[in-house]
Amino acid sequence: MDSANRNPGPPAPDAAAADSTLSLAIVGSGGSGVMTTGAMLLDAAARAGRYGLLTRSVGPQIRGGEAVAMVRLGAAPLACNGDTCDILLALDWQNAERFAAELALGPHSLVIAEESAGDMPPALQAPGARIVKVPLQKTAKAIKGRPNMVALGLAAAMAGLPQAAVTGAVARVLGGKGAATLAASEAAVAAGYGEASRLGAPAATAHSDERPRWIITGNEAAGLGAVRAGVRFAAAYPITPATEIMEWLADALPKVGGALVQAEDELASINMTIGAAYGGTPSMTATSGPGLALMVESIGLAITSEIPLLVVDVMRSGPSTGIPTKSEQSDLNIAIHGVHGDAPHLVLAPLSVADCLFTTQWAAHLAERLQAPAIVLSDQYLGQTRMVIDRPAEGGPAARRVLASATDGSRYARYALTPSGVSPMSVPGMASRQYTADGLEHSQHGTPSSKAEDHLAQLEKRRNKLAGYDYGDAWAEIDGDGDLAVVTWGSTAGPVREAVARARRRGLSVRVIALRLLSPLSPSRLAAALDGARGVLVVEQNHSGQFHRLLRAHAALPADTVALHRPGPIPFRPGEIVSALERWM
Amino acid sequence: MTATLTAIEAAPLPVPVRAPADYKTDVKPIWCPGCGDYSVLMSMAMALAELGRPPEEIVVVSGIGCSSRIPAYVNTYGFHGVHGRALPVATGIKLSRPELTVIAAGGDGDGYSIGGNHFLHSCRRNVDIAYLVMDNRVYGMTKGQPSPTTEPEWDSDLAPGGTGLRPFNPLAIALAAGANFIARAFSGDPAGTARIVAEAIRAPGFSFVEILSPCVTFRPDEREWRKLVRPAPVTETSDPGRAARRLMTDDGFNLGILYRGDRRAYQPRSAPVADAERALERAFEL
Numbered sequence: 033m034d035s036a037n038r039n040p041g042p043p044a045p046d047a048a049a050a051d052s053t054l055s056l057a058i059v060g061s062g063g064s065g066v067m068t069t070g071a072m073l074l075d076a077a078a079r080a081g082r083y084g085l086l087t088r089s090v091g092p093q094i095r096g097g098e099a100v101a102m103v104r105l106g107a108a109p110l111a112c113n114g115d116t117c118d119i120l121l122a123l124d125w126q127n128a129e130r131f132a133a134e135l136a137l138g139p140h141s142l143v144i145a146e147e148s149a150g151d152m153p154p155a156l157q158a159p160g161a162r163i164v165k166v167p168l169q170k171t172a173k174a175i176k177g178r179p180n181m182v183a184l185g186l187a188a189a190m191a192g193l194p195q196a197a198v199t200g201a202v203a204r205v206l207g208g209k210g211a212a213t214l215a216a217s218e219a220a221v222a223a224g225y226g227e228a229s230r231l232g233a234p235a236a237t238a239h240s241d242e243r244p245r246w247i248i249t250g251n252e253a254a255g256l257g258a259v260r261a262g263v264r265f266a267a268a269y270p271i272t273p274a275t276e277i278m279e280w281l282a283d284a285l286p287k288v289g290g291a292l293v294q295a296e297d298e299l300a301s302i303n304m305t306i307g308a309a310y311g312g313t314p315s316m317t318a319t320s321g322p323g324l325a326l327m328v329e330s331i332g333l334a335i336t337s338e339i340p341l342l343v344v345d346v347m348r349s350g351p352s353t354g355i356p357t358k359s360e361q362s363d364l365n366i367a368i369h370g371v372h373g374d375a376p377h378l379v380l381a382p383l384s385v386a387d388c389l390f391t392t393q394w395a396a397h398l399a400e401r402l403q404a405p406a407i408v409l410s411d412q413y414l415g416q417t418r419m420v421i422d423r424p425a426e427g428g429p430a431a432r433r434v435l436a437s438a439t440d441g442s443r444y445a446r447y448a449l450t451p452s453g454v455s456p457m458s459v460p461g462m463a464s465r466q467y468t469a470d471g472l473e474h475s476q477h478g479t480p481s482s483k484a485e486d487h488l489a490q491l492e493k494r495r496n497k498l499a500g501y502d503y504g505d506a507w508a509e510i511d512g513d514g515d516l517a518v519v520t521w522g523s524t525a526g527p528v529r530e531a532v533a534r535a536r537r538r539g540l541s542v543r544v545i546a547l548r549l550l551s552p553l554s555p556s557r558l559a560a561a562l563d564g565a566r567g568v569l570v571v572e573q574n575h576s577g578q579f580h581r582l583l584r585a586h587a588a589l590p591a592d593t594v595a596l597h598r599p600g601p602i603p604f605r606p607g608e609i610v611s612a613l614e615r616w617m
Numbered sequence: 618m619t620a621t622l623t624a625i626e627a628a629p630l631p632v633p634v635r636a637p638a639d640y641k642t643d644v645k646p647i648w649c650p651g652c653g654d655y656s657v658l659m660s661m662a663m664a665l666a667e668l669g670r671p672p673e674e675i676v677v678v679s680g681i682g683c684s685s686r687i688p689a690y691v692n693t694y695g696f697h698g699v700h701g702r703a704l705p706v707a708t709g710i711k712l713s714r715p716e717l718t719v720i721a722a723g724g725d726g727d728g729y730s731i732g733g734n735h736f737l738h739s740c741r742r743n744v745d746i747a748y749l750v751m752d753n754r755v756y757g758m759t760k761g762q763p764s765p766t767t768e769p770e771w772d773s774d775l776a777p778g779g780t781g782l783r784p785f786n787p788l789a790i791a792l793a794a795g796a797n798f799i800a801r802a803f804s805g806d807p808a809g810t811a812r813i814v815a816e817a818i819r820a821p822g823f824s825f826v827e828i829l830s831p832c833v834t835f836r837p838d839e840r841e842w843r844k845l846v847r848p849a850p851v852t853e854t855s856d857p858g859r860a861a862r863r864l865m866t867d868d869g870f871n872l873g874i875l876y877r878g879d880r881r882a883y884q885p886r887s888a889p890v891a892d893a894e895r896a897l898e899r900a901f902e903l
């Protein structure tokens with residue numbers, strides 16, 4: 033197996049640790065600083081040796097509307113939000129009811145609310161949940177601090193984090209704002225700890241685990257994966273929730289000798305990317321569903337002219353403008369089948385925030401190796417969730433293409449029929465190796481051809497180079513060998529893993545097959561992975577079961593197969609998947 | 618540095634003399650006999666021979682249309698993409714490989730209709746590309762439909778009795794959008810066209826050349842263009858105000874370089890730093 037195609041190892045959550053997590057949400061209206069508070073809380077937790085994640089949800093206002101920061105902390109790497117919210121901290125209640133479904137308060141929940149904020153909106157109330165009021169504003173005023181920093185101290189104390197970790201996090205974020213701001217913030221945090229002691233906060237514990245940690249979002253990880261592979265050109269048009277990839281690359285690429293161009297639209301960004309890749313530079317674009325829809329004609333061009341290319345689609349709820357800020361796995365169909373004609377190409381999906389790095393890097397590698405476009409299906413959840421992860425292994429697959437050799441006097445056949453289907457590619461500057469890259473069907477030499485034999489030969493070449501390649505074991509992450517199989521792809525792998533860990537503790541013998549490579553799918557590998565499974569649960573986040581249909585086209589599923597698919601905007605929770613597994617318990 | 622070394626470095630390298638034929642392939646064009654695009658191909662080869670760059674250091678990019686078939690007929694690197702997208706492809710090539718000579722070529726439908734947005738933004742972005750539009754005021758490849766430069770009364774199956782729409786003025790639009798070099802040529806004057814094309818390639822930034830190139834099959838009336846064209850009665854200007862007045866009152870048949878600006882060509886900023894990848898990764902550490 034080519035070492036580039038080796039599985040980086042599953043970032044599977046520790047099964048036991050997943051049970052002892054704490055889900056904490058901070059809600060507030062515009063300007064109250066809930067997002068900063070959430071980010072500092074996560075940072076502090078990481079400093080205290082914890083793992084965790086931060087997701088956010090905002091109202092429709094462009095700026096300054098209500099927001100909720102949802103932080104989940106645990107002793108081992110996490111992969112998704114919890115089933116319910118353990119602690120809700122409200123700086124105020126303005127429009128907070130819109131987050132009712134996402135917050136998922138339960139009978140065990142503790143609600144800590146600013147005393148002057150009035151009553152909790154009825155839509156949020158959960159029977160049994162305990163509500164306490166705290167004077168965040170008054171406390172902050174007394175020490176000339178900000179209420180959200182008092183809330184930070186309160187939240188950190190409730191999570192059992194040592195105060196020193198919070199001080200470190202505050203210093204990192206506010207260090208540049210001057211000593212006075214810093215001192216005021218620290219005083220506010222201390223006041224928060226004081227409030228918490230009245231509420232019966234647990235004793236602080238720091239984990240001595242010294243493994244080096246990163247805090248990263250999936251969008252940043254995707255950008256880094258591309259740069260690590262060797263991508264040096266990007267062109268893109270802004271779109272939620274993919275913009276952060278471009279913003280990260282806009283800073284990073286010039287530093288590594290590359291460049292990012294903001295294009296006039298996605299038709300331009302994909303074609304600029306194709307142009308740069310044709311010129312020999314590993315290149316990419318990033319977008320979301322509406323942009324991908326505009327790109328598909330040109331992706332077909334890259335397929336036919338055999339130009340390596342990386343397209344990251346950070347999926348959001350569709351169709352059309354859909355729900356721009358919310359996750360969904362509903363671009364699978366367009367990614368695989370969107371291009372007209374018989375158009376084989378690569379489609380991959382990262383299985384976690386951390387895996388956005390490897391999968392994007394691997395996709396760039398495969399695109400160059402196989403001279404074909406690779407579409408990476410990330411999604412809003414992966415892209416925008418901020419996650420504490422173990423420092424990723426260094427290195428990884430590189431984007432390198434098979435280049436034509438210097439002239440030996442022979443006529444260059446750009447699309448020569450080779451055993452692997454990959455033909456050495458020349459790039460401008462190579463003497464006597466000129467050719468015209470063409471979206472028209474062509475002969476081996478690249479000259480336009482409408483002959484039946486040329487069409488068939490080139491179709492088979494383009495199919496076989498992808499279908500015949502050995503993708504190693506990176507095509508999927510397979511965990512366990514139980515007689516029940518949960519088959520999933522992309523970001524739903526997170527909640528699936530956690531659900532399966534719980535189900536196993538209830539005695540169920542379950543394996544997880546999480547697909548990273550969605551096209552081409554290998555029926556024989558799928559069959560081997562499914563071998564011996566008497567029941568199958570297929571999990572994905574879209575309305576029509578796009579992956580389930582794809583799977584059925586490539587694999588024989590047992591009669592006892594259940595498809596669990598539902599659309600966004602609410603992310604999958606492990607409990608939903610455990611419920612679906614209960615029929616086998 | 619010693620005097621001898623300086624002398625050696627200053628000595629001109631032997632430039633291989635290249636002929637137009639060195640820039641042509643032996644692929645037979647699909648064009649109708651008499652199509653203006655044959656002459657444009659010849660002018661392009663003449664211009665490239667005059668400039669003398671090795672063919673492998675040149676890329677000719679196009680979209681879709683009769684005129685867009687041109688890359689296959691020149692012996693440079695070529696790119697024949699999808700309809701309307703020649704300019705972004707050319708932009709990607711030039712920005713990532715600034716040392717190459719990049720030429721985009723195509724028709725009026727390709728460049729002004731389906732690719733219209735890229736035309737505007739390429740003028741504005743001002744990347745060092747020469748863009749040659751073979752304007753025949755018709756969609757040739759799809760067999761005779763009106764384009765953005767077609768006269769309002771021109772009758773066709775798709776627009777019986779004419780579109781009734783005013784043709785747009787690509788040169789004035791290019792000027793307003795920021796193109797740095799604007800010229801008009803006529804395929805019936807291959808030597809003049811070659812001179813303008815060579816000048817467009819030499820000029821920094823985005824150089825736009827509108828080449829009147831008759832479609833003898835669907836616009837036989839365009840054979841009359843020969844009688845209408847004339848050298849522009851004024852010399853080239855670098856004053857956009859004067860150029861704007863000229864282009865807005867122009868009847869579409871004045872040939873020559875009509876505007877030459879002094880905008881710097883766009884190159885994205887790139888500032889490589891030592892050990893950049895490590896520094897980028899360190900930002901994610903606690």
Ligand SMILES: Cc1ncc(C[n+]2csc(CCOP(=O)(O)OP(=O)(O)O)c2C)c(N)n1
Nearest residue numbers: 681682683684700724725726727756757758
């Ligand atoms: C997306 C798309 N739409 C439509 C077409 C059909 N089409 C091919 S060439 C062309 C017009 C070409 O006209 P022009 O650019 O003026 O070039 P000419 O053939 O006149 O040289 C059209 C509409 C296409 N190839 N792709």
Ligand code: SF4
Nearest residue numbers: 649652683757832833
């Ligand atoms: S249809 Fe017109 S533009 Fe096309 S090749 Fe024939 S004459 Fe030229």
